[in-house]
Amino acid sequence: MATVNLRSFKQITRHNKTRLRRFLTKLEKNLPRGLDTFKLAADKEVWKETNCLDCANCCKTMSPTYTKKDIARIAAFLGMNEKSFKEKWLYKDRAGDWLNKQQPCQFLDLKTNMCTIYKARPADCAGFPHHTKKKMTEYMHVYKQNIEFCPATYRLTEKLAKMMSNHL
Numbered sequence: 001m002a003t004v005n006l007r008s009f010k011q012i013t014r015h016n017k018t019r020l021r022r023f024l025t026k027l028e029k030n031l032p033r034g035l036d037t038f039k040l041a042a043d044k045e046v047w048k049e050t051n052c053l054d055c056a057n058c059c060k061t062m063s064p065t066y067t068k069k070d071i072a073r074i075a076a077f078l079g080m081n082e083k084s085f086k087e088k089w090l091y092k093d094r095a096g097d098w099l100n101k102q103q104p105c106q107f108l109d110l111k112t113n114m115c116t117i118y119k120a121r122p123a124d125c126a127g128f129p130h131h132t133k134k135k136m137t138e139y140m141h142v143y144k145q146n147i148e149f150c151p152a153t154y155r156l157t158e159k160l161a162k163m164m165s166n167h168l
Contacts (some may be wrong), residue, residue, distance in 0.1 A: 004055040004151050007060045011030035013148040020157045021144045028140050032164060036136055042159035043131045056104075056113035061149055063100040064124035066090060069100065105130045 027035065052058075066074075075085035089106055090098045100106060107117045115121055129150045133139045146153040 004057070006055065006057055006060075008055070008081070009151055013154060016154075016158075017148050018146050020154070020161065022160045024140055024144050024157065025161075027164070028137060029072060029136060035164075036134070038160060038163050039131070039136045039156070042163060044155050046152050046155045047130075050155065053113045055151055056108060056115075057149055057151070058125075058128055058146075059108040059113075059115065060104040062124040063103065063105070064128075066122050066124075069120040070124075072122045072153075074117055074122070077117055131156060142156040 016055050024050070032038075064070075071085060071090075075082045078085065080088070086098065089101060091101050092098055104110065106113055107113075107121075109116055129146050129152055130139055130142050131153070136143070143153060143157060147157055148154070
């Protein structure tokens with residue numbers, strides 16, 4: 001497993017994200033047979049070469065969306081009431097979603113890349129990068145977004161592009 005160099009990852013994605021997003025759009029418009037089977041095979045390969053603790057770029061550059069259940073669970077985990085938790089750590093965006101006030105995430109230990117509230121973390125974090133969703137086409141917008149934030153999603157998309165080159 002190779003360690004992720006975030007600086008070089010940003011450069012690579014800057015040069016390739018448009019190409020990979022176009023590929024994903026092409027998949028959406030011309031859905032190949034067995035796409036989810038190909039995705040699962042590629043995903044297994046990706047996780048053999050990816051360790052999230054080497055990276056934590058999602059925690060450094062993105063914010064999860066906190067649900068009401070997340071807020072209640074995390075506030076209790078931290079020994080706070082929900083109002084105090086929201087006031088201290090979150091803000092409500094224009095869409096009405098609760099997000100982190102700061103980046104990197106306030107709950108990320110930057111020395112270890114570990115989450116300090118891992119056992120109570122938001123559902124959005126627990127599911128990230130959302131590769132295991134049943135139908136890839138329903139989450140294509142998420143894949144397109146995460147290419148530049150998540151090396152696993154980037155690698156998955158690259159592998160899919162190679163696997164699907166004969167099927168499109």
